Amino acid sequence: MAPPRGNPRGQQGSARGRGGGTQGQGRGPARGPLNIPKHVETIGVKRPGCGETGRPISVTTNHFECDIPEGIIHHYDVVILPGDKVFPLRFNMELIKRLQNVIAPEVFTPRAVYDGRKNMFAPRRLPLGETDSKEFPFPPINEKSKPLKVRLTRVAEINPETLARFLKGQQSHDNTVLTAITALNVVIRMEPTLNPDYAFNVRSFFTDRETKDIGGGLVLWRGYFQSIRPAVGRMLINVDISTGVMYKPGNLLDLCKQFFGKTDPNVLAPRRGLPDRERVRLQRFITGIRIFTRNPETGLTDKTRARIVKKLSPAGANDLTFSLREGGQMTVAQYFRNTYKRALQFPDVICVEVGSGALIPLEVCEVLPGQIMRKQVPPEKTKDVLDFSTKKPNDRLNSIRNGLGILKWGESEYVRQFGLRVAPNVQPLQLQARVLQPPTLKYGQGSKQLTVTPRDGAWNMVDKKFYKPMPIQSFAIVVFERRQRFSEEDAREMGRNLITACGQVGMQVQDTNPSVFYPNPQNGVVRELLNIGAQFSQQKRPTPPLLVVVLPEGAADIYTAVKYFGDVRVGVATQCLKSLKCRHAKPQYFANVCLKINVKLGGINTIPDPRSVSFLTDPQNPTMVMGCDTIHPAPGSDGRPSFASVVANVDSEGAKYIATSSVQEGRVEMVENLKAMTELMINKFMEYRTHVEKKQTNRAPKRILFFRDGVSEGQFKQVLEKELPLIREACEATKINPKITVIIVGKRHHVRFFPAPNVADRSGNCPAGTVVDTDVVHPTEFDFYLQSHGGLLGTSRPAHYSVLHDDNGFSADGLQMLTFALCHVYARATRSVSIPAPVYYADIVCSRAKNHYDPEGALNFSDESSVADAQTTLSNFKARFQPINPKQAVRMYFS
Secondary structure, three states: OOOOOOOOOOOOOOOOOOOOOOOOOOOOOOOOOOOOOOOOOOOOOOOOOOOOOOEEEEEEEOEEEEOOOOOEEEEEEEEOOOOOOOOHHHHHHHHHHHHHHHHHHOOOOOOOEEEEOEEEEEEOOOOOOOOEEEEEEEEEOOOOOOOEEEEEEEEEEEEEEHHHHHHHOOOOOOOOHHHHHHHHHHHHHHHHHOOOOEEEEEEEEEEEEHHHHOOOOEEEEEEEEEEEEEEEOOEEEEEEEEEEEEEEEEEEHHHHHHHOOOOHHHHHHHHHOHHHHHHHHHHHHHOOOOEEEEEEOOOEEEEEEEEEEEEEEEOOOOOEEOOOOOOOOOEEEHHHHHOOOOOOOOOEEEEEOOOOOOEEEHHEEEEEOOOOHHHHHHHHHHHHHHHHHOEEEEEEHHHHHHHHHHHHHOHHHHHHHHEEEOOOOOOOOOOEEEEEOOOOEOOOOOOOOEEEEOOOOEEEOOOOOEEEEOOOOOOOEOOOOOOOOOOHHHHHHHHHHHHHHHHOOOOOOOOOOOOOOOOOHHHHHHHHHHHHHHHHHHHHHHOEEEEEEOOOOOOOOHHHHHHHHHHHEEEOOEEEHHHHOOOOOOOHHHHHHHHHHHHHHEEOOHHHHHHHHOHHHHHOOOOOEEEEEEEEOOOOOOOOOEEEEEEEEEEOOOOOOEEEEEEEOOOOOOOHHHHHHHHHHHHHHHHHHHOOOOOOOOOOOOEEEEEEEEHHHHHHHHHHHHHHHHHHHHHHOOOOOOOOEEEEOOOOOOOOOEEEOOOOOOOOOOOOEEEEEEOOOOOOEEEEEOOOOOOOOOOOOOOEEEEEEEEOOOOHHHHHHHHHOOOOOOOOOOOOOOOOOOHHHHHHHHHHHHHHOOOOOOOOOHHHHHHHHHHHOHHHHHHHOOOOOOHHOOOOOOO
């Protein structure tokens, strides 16, 4: 049965190439060009129409309308010579600023804009001679620097009329359109990028008007994101607040002490016990920081030359020697004493090595303000960052409005000269959204109410039994916490509470007196767990199918080892609990634990009622829903691999999933092993329908929905050219020919929706099920925003769905309703989640891939310093990556 096609509603909105300054007020919503001409090519699927299902509500969004330029924009290629070095973005910007204002102001009237790398855009054709190319020499910045040249070469003209046609749905989404949008983004970012008081990355800039010191040598700055985006019939500027994690300015020695949370400078002295492992950890944290040096004799800082921290010395200044030009050797401490006639205050402390190779004591280094920390935020600081970033919807919208006074588009000479006009009193765009009806969920026999309809994105399990509860023959309690903090009586009370909770949801526990063990993690977690299993064998008792493991706070390494033991080494379900949470916990806590345990043992908690997801449950057209994701090493973790995961349902209701993961080259987004991973999913799907559901016919999937996470807009073509063919090859290898739909799930965007007070949920956010497929969506392609979850803290972020390929002929309503339903089958919660369950699972499986390495082996993936020092190759990572245990491969071990 084909999915239903909705009839396009309403009249096609007026598609204008220029805004007209209405800011979305006083005119009907822009429905989108529903009759796109045949000659218009899209990257993904052309929009089939707009959805009609759901309750209409009014929302405000963080978009502001602007007029696109009317004049030709000239595109130039920028090369900074000599080209043997990549300079920082800030240096490049300053260089071009000097070129326009000092070196050749007569050429740049009016001023051009620059992206900091290769692209310059000018509102008029620059007088560069007959070849449209010219080199501009720069005198050396100081006596040690080389003379530089900037070569400009004209490469293209950008006609804004092309962009106007694209916004009307009359022009293909080609490179000319992409370049035009890029040019306009560079125009609006030029002014704040040149401001020396702001720190910036590609799309955001940060100010010190609102800051928070979170310790560890880090300070948070409030920032503003802005991006010009094409929409239906008009161009919009997407504005949002953002957070910048900065290195704390001031003395470098103080920053390093704060990193370790210490006040004694000798914590940085190898003689006093600074472990090499900790030095490497600090080195990874501060590498790349720009510093000035302070004269120890005068106390003055040399602000003419910034230096880049390259690494830390293994020894202190007293023990660190270097060769003199005239022969002989000297320690760093002696050099500073002889040169500046003043001894170092902390001569045992390590030094930094800067880019030139010079060794400089920490105490004479000053950290420049406004330096973004581009590495992964330390886990213990994540909550501080979230607290600073989180704002309630009304507060966030007010901050965005206030940010317009900082953005000051009307005062920017670049915005004016390019003819990119924004009304002085521009207001956030208002539009009409719809709230979809949630699916009905079905529970098991014995429930007082077999079905439930979620309300505000949530429901409860009071008096309900799991759809397929799994009995527990026995389980063992393993406590890695100290007995003084978690006694045997605490363990037995926890076991009794868990058994009670299991019975309430239909999971019968036969052995109500579980064994309790207190192993010593210092002996090796895996080794200790194997010993526990051996004790059961000696007593001629079967090993329990479930281990309930109690962990102390901050025991990530123990957790990783437990999961390796259960999921990889032995094949037994493990459920980890934190001692502080499970001791004297309330019944609701253990009810949530049961949600995880049941599916880990092979059960099913709930299913969508077949009438709510007829596309999934059509017996004549079995449907396999896949989730796929990749996870990459953190910035600064060079040499580490990326992990890819694929998750797919095996049942007829889209509630029971299996997973597989693989290792691939670091920071490669496309999944290399997708063919083999998809083959595995197809075979498991057919096995489950044959042996568990006892299907006699239609055992192979006839339809595949492939939800792909983690892909940017610039990688859409790669998914179509590289991943879709691999899925088809897997289908050919398994002798099936299903209809395939490929949907990209986007989470890393800055689009927000703010509801009117009378329709907001208790958190002030849009209701769960809010969908937007007009006004702020793509002019020609099939995409939509869906806020599928109820709000909790801050402002909820809707997921963005882009349909790249569709053999199934989905209507807007059909795909939106199905996507919303899949957000309700996430087994770990009785709430709808922000993205479809298979995508959520794929993200979890990726993050757990590190558990596939033996924690006590030569390659301990959780030990960052040992991996970096070993210069481990990709082949080593692949060779030592162990597959999931066959016993766990058919279970939702990742829940």
